[in-house]
Amino acid sequence: MYAVIRSGGKQYRVAPGETVKVETLPGKVGGKVTFGEVVAVSTDDQKVLMGKDAAGAKVTGKIVSQGRHRKLTVLKYKTGGQYKIQRGHRQNYTAVEVSDIAL
Secondary structure (H helix, E strand, C coil): CEEEEEEEEEEECCCCCEEEECCCCCCCCCCCEECEEEEEEEECCEEEEEEHCCCCCEEEEEEEEEECCCEEEEEEEEEEEEEEEEEEEEEEEEEEEEEECCC
């Protein structure tokens, strides 16, 4: 059984027992999180429910950690001159362990 949830403007495929890194959520480590915006749900008999059928589904989980991804380096460069800009970026995340998918 799995579900597709929407969090922070992105969609994630999750299953019970998995840990997924989503955009930063408010809460402390050990706190509970409920994702109410479920896009699709796969049932035990291999059916995929979407739209109105999946609207009542909820995915619950526990916050495992709050952290930052590894650093990404962005380099802008133009030939024929001395134009070079180097910047770094680290995105915050919340690691959530999915405990239950309820229809």
